[in-house]
Amino acid sequence: MSESTSTADAAAVPKASWAELFRGENAAYTVMVMLGVVMYSLQILVMVTVMPTVVSEIGGGAYYVWAVMLYQVGAIVGAASVGPVWARAGGRGAFVTAGLVFALGTLGCAVSPGMLELILSRGVQGYGGGLIIGGTMGLVSRVFRANQRTRILAMYQGAWTVMAWVGPFFGGAFAEVGWWRGAFWTALPFILCFCAMAWWKIPKRLTQAAGAGFPLLRIGMLTLGVLAVADAGRFDAVWGRALLVGAAIALIGLTFRVDAGAAQRLFPSKPLSIRRAVGLGYWMLIIVGGAQAAITILLPLTLQIVHGVTPLLVGTTNLINSTAWTIGTFIVAGWVGSRERLAMRGGPVFLLLAVAGFLAAMWIGSLVLLLVSCFCFGFGIGVHHVHLGAHIMGSAEQGEETVTASSMPMVRSLGQAIGTAAAGMVANIAGLGTIIDAATVSQAVTSVFVVTLVPIAISVFLIARLTNLVVPRTV
Incomplete structure (x- = not known):
C-alpha cells in the first residue's frame, strides 16, 4: 500500500470502536495478540526477579546477565525470522511452531541443572518469543482493518503495562518460596493453549510469498x-x-x-530510506527505542545512589514510564486527521521536554521533577507510538505487509540494544566505573541525558516529515 493510499483511507474512514475488537473473528485474534504479549513480556520480567534465587541454587553468578541477554538476542533474531517462517508454514503453522519453540525453551529453563543449560534454554525461549511477538504484529497488519489498528495496538501496550505491574510480583512469589522453576512450569499450560488457539483460529489463507531458501x-x-x-x-x-x-x-x-x-526478505523494501514512510517509521523506532533504553537503564541507579530510594522502590520509574505510555496510548488511539497529526508530532516534543526535565532535575537535585519527567517521557512515547505503528503497517508495499509489521519489534529492539551500549560508553567516559557515589553517578547520568537530546531532537523533524506523508491535513 502506498503512502497516498494510506492517507486517503485515513481521511475516509473513522477509527473503529473498542467493541469491534471483540466481535466475530476479531475476538479470537485479539485474544491471540494479548496472550502472545503476556507470555513474551512475563518471561522477561519474571527472570529479573528470580535470578538471585537461581544463582543461589545452581550457581553461575559470573553469567548472571546472560540469562536475560540471550532471551533478548533470541527474540530479536526470532522476530527477524517471521517472514521466512510464515513463507514456509503459513500463519497458522508459524504460530504453532513459535509456541512449541517457546514451550521447549520454557521447559528447558524449568529443568535446567546448571547455568549453561539455563542460558541456552533462554536463547531458545527468546527465539520462540520473537517469533510470537513478531507474528502478532503480522497478525495485526493482516486481519485488522486500518481503522482498527490503533485500537488493537493500544490493547497491546495495555497488556505490557499490566505485566510490568504483575510480573515482578509473580516471579517474586516463586522466589519467596524457593521454587523459581515454578515460574516456568506454570507458564507451560498457557503456551500450549496459545498453540491450540492458533491451530483452531488462525486461517490457512495467511501466508507470505516463499523464497529460495531459509536466509x-x-x-x-x-x-x-x-x-x-x-x-x-x-x-x-x-x-x-x-x-x-x-x-x-x-x-x-x-x-x-x-x-x-534477496528473494526471501527479512525486511521490507528500502527499510531505512527517509524518503519513504516505512523508512521514516523505522528510524523513529530505532531512535526512540535507543533513547528510552539509555535513559531507563540509568534512572534506577539515580534513584538509589543520588536520592537514597530503597532498592524495593527503584523500579518505580519503569512503572511510571509504562503507565504513562499506556495512558497516552488510550487517550489518542481514536484520534484522526488533525488531532492524529497533533498526537504524532507532539509525542517527540514531549520527549524533548522530558529529557530537559531530567537535566533540570539532576542540576537542582529534585526527585519530584525527575518522576514528573519520567511520566512525561512515557506519555510522549504513548501518544505518537500507537499511530506510528499503525501507519508503518498501512504504508507497507503490497506483498510486504507481514514482513513490515513483524520486523517492527526487532527494529525497535535493535535501537534499544544500541542505546544501552551507547549509554554505557558515555557514562564510563563521564567517570562511572568502580567508584559509585552520588557525585559520580550524577555526572555520568547528566552526560547521558545531554547526549540523548541530539537523537530526540532529530526525531522531532523525522516525525514531521512522516506525518506530511501519511496523515491528511483535513478530516
Whole structure:
C-alpha cells in the first residue's frame, strides 16, 4: 500500500470502536495478540526477579546477565525470522511452531541443572518469543482493518503495562518460596493453549510469498551483530565497547544490504530510506527505542545512589514510564486527521521536554521533577507510538505487509540494544566505573541525558516529515 493510499483511507474512514475488537473473528485474534504479549513480556520480567534465587541454587553468578541477554538476542533474531517462517508454514503453522519453540525453551529453563543449560534454554525461549511477538504484529497488519489498528495496538501496550505491574510480583512469589522453576512450569499450560488457539483460529489463507531458501547467512550476521552490541557492556574500557558497537553496526548494516537483493526478505523494501514512510517509521523506532533504553537503564541507579530510594522502590520509574505510555496510548488511539497529526508530532516534543526535565532535575537535585519527567517521557512515547505503528503497517508495499509489521519489534529492539551500549560508553567516559557515589553517578547520568537530546531532537523533524506523508491535513 502506498503512502497516498494510506492517507486517503485515513481521511475516509473513522477509527473503529473498542467493541469491534471483540466481535466475530476479531475476538479470537485479539485474544491471540494479548496472550502472545503476556507470555513474551512475563518471561522477561519474571527472570529479573528470580535470578538471585537461581544463582543461589545452581550457581553461575559470573553469567548472571546472560540469562536475560540471550532471551533478548533470541527474540530479536526470532522476530527477524517471521517472514521466512510464515513463507514456509503459513500463519497458522508459524504460530504453532513459535509456541512449541517457546514451550521447549520454557521447559528447558524449568529443568535446567546448571547455568549453561539455563542460558541456552533462554536463547531458545527468546527465539520462540520473537517469533510470537513478531507474528502478532503480522497478525495485526493482516486481519485488522486500518481503522482498527490503533485500537488493537493500544490493547497491546495495555497488556505490557499490566505485566510490568504483575510480573515482578509473580516471579517474586516463586522466589519467596524457593521454587523459581515454578515460574516456568506454570507458564507451560498457557503456551500450549496459545498453540491450540492458533491451530483452531488462525486461517490457512495467511501466508507470505516463499523464497529460495531459509536466509541462514543473514540470520547469522544479524545474530552476531546483536550479540556484539549486547556483549559490549562487559568491557570496562571505552575502546573495547566502541569496537564491539562498531562491529555490530557494520554487521547489522551488512545484513540490511544483503537482504535488499534477496528473494526471501527479512525486511521490507528500502527499510531505512527517509524518503519513504516505512523508512521514516523505522528510524523513529530505532531512535526512540535507543533513547528510552539509555535513559531507563540509568534512572534506577539515580534513584538509589543520588536520592537514597530503597532498592524495593527503584523500579518505580519503569512503572511510571509504562503507565504513562499506556495512558497516552488510550487517550489518542481514536484520534484522526488533525488531532492524529497533533498526537504524532507532539509525542517527540514531549520527549524533548522530558529529557530537559531530567537535566533540570539532576542540576537542582529534585526527585519530584525527575518522576514528573519520567511520566512525561512515557506519555510522549504513548501518544505518537500507537499511530506510528499503525501507519508503518498501512504504508507497507503490497506483498510486504507481514514482513513490515513483524520486523517492527526487532527494529525497535535493535535501537534499544544500541542505546544501552551507547549509554554505557558515555557514562564510563563521564567517570562511572568502580567508584559509585552520588557525585559520580550524577555526572555520568547528566552526560547521558545531554547526549540523548541530539537523537530526540532529530526525531522531532523525522516525525514531521512522516506525518506530511501519511496523515491528511483535513478530516
